[in-house]
Amino acid sequence: xxxxxxxxxxxxxxxxxxxxxxxxxxxxxxxxxxxxxxxxxxxxxxxxxxxxxxxxxxxxxxxxxxxxxxxxxxxxxxxxxxxxxxxxxxxxxxxxxxxxxxxxxxxxxxxxxxxxxxxxxxxxxxxxxxxxxxxxxxxxxxxxxxxxxxxxxxxxxxxxxxxxxxxxxxxxxxxxxxxxxxxxxxxxxxxxxxxxxxxxxxxxxxxxxxxxxxxxxxxxxxxxxxxxxxxxxxxxxxxxxxxxxxxxxxxxxxxxxxxxxxxxxxxxxxxxxxxxxxxxxxxxxxxxxxxxxxxxxxxxxxxxxxxxxxxxxxxxxxxxxxxxxxxxxxxxxxxxxxxxxxxxxxxxxxxxxxxxxxxxxxxxxxxxxxxxxxxxxxxxxxxxxxxxxxxxxxxxxxxxxxxxxxxxxxxxxxxxxxxxxxxx
Amino acid sequence: xxxxxxxxxxxxxxxxxxxxxxxxxxxxxxxxxxxxxxxxxxxxxxxxxxxxxxxxxxxxxxxxxxxxxxxxxxxxxxxxxxxxxxxxxxxxxxxxxxxxxxxxxxxxxxxxxxxxxxxxxxxxxxxxxxxxxxxxxxxxxxxxxxxxxxxxxxxxxxxxxxxxxxxxxxxxxxxxxxxxxxxxxxxxxxxxxxxxxxxxxxxxxxxxxxxxxxxxxxxxxxxxxxxxxxxxxxxxxxxxxxxxxxxxxxxxxxxxxxxxxxxxxxxxxxxxxxxxxxxxxxxxxxxxxxxxxxxxxxxxxxxxxxxxxxxxxxxxxxxxxxxxxxxxxxxxxxxxxxxxxxxxxxxxxxxxxxxxxxxxxxxxxxxxxxxxxxxxxxxxxxxxxxxxxxxxxxxxxxxxxxxxxxxxxxxxxxxxxxxxxxxxxxxxxxxxxxxxxxxxxxxxxxxxxxxxxxxxxxxxxxxxxxxxxxxxxxxxxxxxxxxxxxxxxxxxxxxxxxxxxxxxxxxxxxxxxxxxxxxxxxxxxxxxxxxxxxxxxxxxxxxxxxxxxx
Numbered sequence: 001x002x003x004x005x006x007x008x009x010x011x012x013x014x015x016x017x018x019x020x021x022x023x024x025x026x027x028x029x030x031x032x033x034x035x036x037x038x039x040x041x042x043x044x045x046x047x048x049x050x051x052x053x054x055x056x057x058x059x060x061x062x063x064x065x066x067x068x069x070x071x072x073x074x075x076x077x078x079x080x081x082x083x084x085x086x087x088x089x090x091x092x093x094x095x096x097x098x099x100x101x102x103x104x105x106x107x108x109x110x111x112x113x114x115x116x117x118x119x120x121x122x123x124x125x126x127x128x129x130x131x132x133x134x135x136x137x138x139x140x141x142x143x144x145x146x147x148x149x150x151x152x153x154x155x156x157x158x159x160x161x162x163x164x165x166x167x168x169x170x171x172x173x174x175x176x177x178x179x180x181x182x183x184x185x186x187x188x189x190x191x192x193x194x195x196x197x198x199x200x201x202x203x204x205x206x207x208x209x210x211x212x213x214x215x216x217x218x219x220x221x222x223x224x225x226x227x228x229x230x231x232x233x234x235x236x237x238x239x240x241x242x243x244x245x246x247x248x249x250x251x252x253x254x255x256x257x258x259x260x261x262x263x264x265x266x267x268x269x270x271x272x273x274x275x276x277x278x279x280x281x282x283x284x285x286x287x288x289x290x291x292x293x294x295x296x297x298x299x300x301x302x303x304x305x306x307x308x309x310x311x312x313x314x315x316x317x318x319x320x321x322x323x324x325x326x327x328x329x330x331x332x333x334x335x336x337x338x339x340x341x342x343x344x345x346x347x348x349x350x351x352x353x354x355x356x357x358x359x360x361x362x363x364x365x366x367x368x369x370x371x372x373x374x375x376x377x378x379x380x381x382x383x384x385x386x387x388x389x390x391x392x393x394x395x396x397x398x399x400x401x402x403x404x405x406x407x408x409x410x411x412x413x414x415x416x417x418x419x420x421x422x423x424x
Numbered sequence: 425x426x427x428x429x430x431x432x433x434x435x436x437x438x439x440x441x442x443x444x445x446x447x448x449x450x451x452x453x454x455x456x457x458x459x460x461x462x463x464x465x466x467x468x469x470x471x472x473x474x475x476x477x478x479x480x481x482x483x484x485x486x487x488x489x490x491x492x493x494x495x496x497x498x499x500x501x502x503x504x505x506x507x508x509x510x511x512x513x514x515x516x517x518x519x520x521x522x523x524x525x526x527x528x529x530x531x532x533x534x535x536x537x538x539x540x541x542x543x544x545x546x547x548x549x550x551x552x553x554x555x556x557x558x559x560x561x562x563x564x565x566x567x568x569x570x571x572x573x574x575x576x577x578x579x580x581x582x583x584x585x586x587x588x589x590x591x592x593x594x595x596x597x598x599x600x601x602x603x604x605x606x607x608x609x610x611x612x613x614x615x616x617x618x619x620x621x622x623x624x625x626x627x628x629x630x631x632x633x634x635x636x637x638x639x640x641x642x643x644x645x646x647x648x649x650x651x652x653x654x655x656x657x658x659x660x661x662x663x664x665x666x667x668x669x670x671x672x673x674x675x676x677x678x679x680x681x682x683x684x685x686x687x688x689x690x691x692x693x694x695x696x697x698x699x700x701x702x703x704x705x706x707x708x709x710x711x712x713x714x715x716x717x718x719x720x721x722x723x724x725x726x727x728x729x730x731x732x733x734x735x736x737x738x739x740x741x742x743x744x745x746x747x748x749x750x751x752x753x754x755x756x757x758x759x760x761x762x763x764x765x766x767x768x769x770x771x772x773x774x775x776x777x778x779x780x781x782x783x784x785x786x787x788x789x790x791x792x793x794x795x796x797x798x799x800x801x802x803x804x805x806x807x808x809x810x811x812x813x814x815x816x817x818x819x820x821x822x823x824x825x826x827x828x829x830x831x832x833x834x835x836x837x838x839x840x841x842x843x844x845x846x847x848x849x850x851x852x853x854x855x856x857x858x859x860x861x862x863x864x865x866x867x868x869x870x871x872x873x874x875x876x877x878x879x880x881x882x883x884x885x886x887x888x889x890x891x892x893x894x895x896x897x898x899x900x901x902x903x904x905x906x907x908x909x910x911x912x913x914x915x916x917x918x919x920x921x922x923x924x925x926x927x928x929x930x931x932x933x934x935x936x937x938x939x940x941x942x943x944x945x946x947x948x949x950x951x952x953x954x955x956x957x958x959x960x961x962x963x964x965x966x967x968x969x970x971x972x973x974x
């Protein structure tokens with residue numbers, strides 16, 4: 001696809017502004033009604049999906065040029081997909097999120113990337129990670145874990161993919177270690193790629209770097225195939241979305257599970273028993289890439305056609321990604337199965353959850369905006385009376401921890417696997 | 425014509441650097457695509473409203489006032505908009521600055537005892553309703569839906585909606601308000617104007633209802649409204665809408681004192697009689713012919729698509745072949761939706777009996793398939809929150825309304841078949857969705873308690889398709905002429921043509937004069953010119969405030 005292919009979307013967008021809010025049906029208060037962090041922070045219409053449609057059309061028609069402001073509009077967005085869900089409540093033939101991502105790819109292709117992103121991509125090329133750390137340190141997170149290393153010739157049905165954040169974030173890596181230990185103790189045949197693990201490159205994809213993404217996907221698929229892997233499990237929602245939704249386009253046929261899905265299944269099958277009480281009230285934050293962007297991939301190739309003269313449909317029947325079928329219940333069921341733990345919900349949940357602020361290259365390029373977005377979520381979590389915010393993505397958790405520290409908050413931040421580990 | 429450095433700097437000093445921009449990319453997201461729901465002109469393919477000179481995001485009345493004083497000093501036009509639903513919220517000419525009122529979005533007060541809320545422009549229907557429900561109250565949501573600004577519709581446009589039968593329309597709900605007049609002075613109206621609070625729009629203190637809005641509103645052409653007190657009404661439901669279901673087929677699970685029905689009738693006469701009876705009985709919380717906007721032939725299938733999260737528009741053709749859907753479609757040919765909300769158990773029992781009796785007297789019925797509990801829950805949420813308004817655009821991306829059969833129920837019902845058949849013939853040409861001609865949507869009561877129905881007939885088209893857009897334009901021209909021949913009220917398809925032309929800019933003076941001089945009461949527009957001269961001496965608005973020169 002190219003940006004031009006989305007011209008129909010741009011011309012069919014009625015500029016209605018649903019994309020700025022959570023689905024209107026779900027609004028429970030004035031305070032937590034907004035859905036798009038970008039417009040909520042920057043205010044001008046251009047910083048919403050409708051505005052980006054307008055800007056993209058203006059660029060295509062040559063009515064505006066690349067300026068600093070255009071780059072700001074295009075990149076100051078987490079590509080969290082909130083706009084996509086809200087739009088599609090009423091629109092069955094628009095793809096706002098895809099258009100935003102295509103707009104970024106176009107900018108990158110035209111040499112209009114951000115210096116902060118370029119530095120990360122340079123590091124990705126050299127060190128094979130998105131956090132600008134020495135690649136040689138990638139396997140350290142698993143030091144001392146008695147787990148198969150599939151790069152050394154061992155075989156396992158399931159590979160646990162740690163991802164860049166868990167691999168290199170020393171404060172967070174214990175959650176990945178806990179997850180692997182849990183799976184092993186439950187009798188799961190699991191291995192890791194250790195030092196040989198590659199970045200999933202989904203974050204580069206959302207920044208607009210398509211070539212890097214394709215190369216990495218092909219390389220990971222090859223490595224897993226060699227290791228005899230059937231299922232990929234990850235605790236990182238960014239990686240999950242890449243493997244689940246994007247890699248199939250590069251030929252991946254692996255079954256993909258987030259750790260919470262597997263833990264949920266193991267608990268329900270009696271393979272994991274949670275016995276220790278954790279007397280705490282928590283709230284759960286749905287990561288965008290596990291929730292609304294974590295829907296199963298359905299292969300489709302086809303074209304637009306019209307029925308009844310002017311009704312726009314797609315032949316064959318096109319899958320509709322609108323957040324309906326993301327991973328929402330497994331994490332909640334896991335939390336509810338922990339003795340003593342009380343789960344209270346925030347106002348914006350599931351497909352209309354507010355983003356943590358870390359995604360889409362925003363954490364890297366716009367730290368103030370990223371922190372503001374996380375702080376908004378923390379305010380929402382605090383409004384529930386919860387003592388802790390729990391998530392299932394190390395990027396969300398890192399962003400929350402940083403925001404808590406910057407803003408002097410007291411709320412605790414957990415990965416769901418940590419709590420499960422404590423409850424065993 | 426870009427703003428001079430001096431003017432830009434003066435404006436930047438008011439709102440701060442982060443709240444003003446003249447970057448083309450910013451300005452282009454404040455241009456309305458005229459190939460859309462152009463409210464009500466066009467559609468014009470590949471045409472946009474003109475670029476403003478700058479966009480400003482004021483944060484307070486003081487900032488708004490200072491901006492307008494600068495505008496008066498330098499003779500710069502300004503256009504304020506809150507939620508940007510249609511073309512009227514955007515500049516009509518160069519040398520205009522756009523005020524985006526988004527930052528002024530607070531609900532300042534909810535007075536439970538006196539049943540009103542004080543709000544700023546950026547508040548939307550859904551947020552006000554959500555906050556009102558927490559204290560057992562509700563707010564009117566206009567037909568354009570819950571994403572729109574209640575302040576904007578109450579001060580500056582018509583403001584009808586499905587719940588008008590219980591909660592009135594914009595004009596009825598406007599209490600005290602704060603107005604930065606076009607010359608930069610501030611006027612606080614009604615009781616607010618003499619320090620007695622927000623509760624009354626008329627007095628003690630100045631009343632300007634007729635000046636600022638009349639029935640139509642000035643659509644942003646006469647100053648900026650920065651706060652308004654708006655009426656609230658009883659809400660006999662939970663403190664928040666209990667929403668379940670899977671996106672997009674959300675559903676509200678409300679207690680038994682809420683009922684959502686689709687009622688239908690054997691004849692249009694019976695339909696009209698039922699309206700009068702409903703008004704007389706004083707029942708109904710929401711009453712609207714809503715789902716017919718999808719078209720007489722398609723509405724049954726569309727309800728099936730929309731209430732099932734696994735379905736897409738691709739399923740339409742198969743559904744249209746389904747005998748159950750065909751039966752439903754036939755059964756609800758002459759229909760409307762009604763929500764009953766009982767304030768007490770006895771009240772809902774009484775309303776239910778009253779409705780049954782009205783149906784018995786008129787020969788009407790509750791459409792059985794719409795009584796399915798899941799459909800009822802879906803319909804309740806749809807009609808109470810009005811969060812699905814943009815389904816107007818679901819087919820091809822564009823729609824607009826034509827005709828405009830405003831009047832007592834007998835008036836519209838006597839013409840619906842004729843107007844529908846006229847449109848059905850145009851649908852055969854292929855440029856609009858083949859929906860069955862009758863896509864009439866509108867209120868069973870557009871003023872509180874009843875007394876007036878207003879219908880428009882939706883035409884659905886593809887704004888990305890030049891032929892579809894231009895074919896729809898031709899249809900609207902034809903329907904306007906047809907309406908005149910048949911002595912319908914002024915057609916909604918062209919009512920804003922006097923304000924904005926086919927290039928997105930202000931209608932040329934001679935054309936405006938031609939249109940207005942031919943109107944039934946041109947004197948009104950001479951009088952409005954005098955008002956404009958008094959309140960807007962530098963003529964800094966646009967032609968949405970309709971005036972006729974000598």
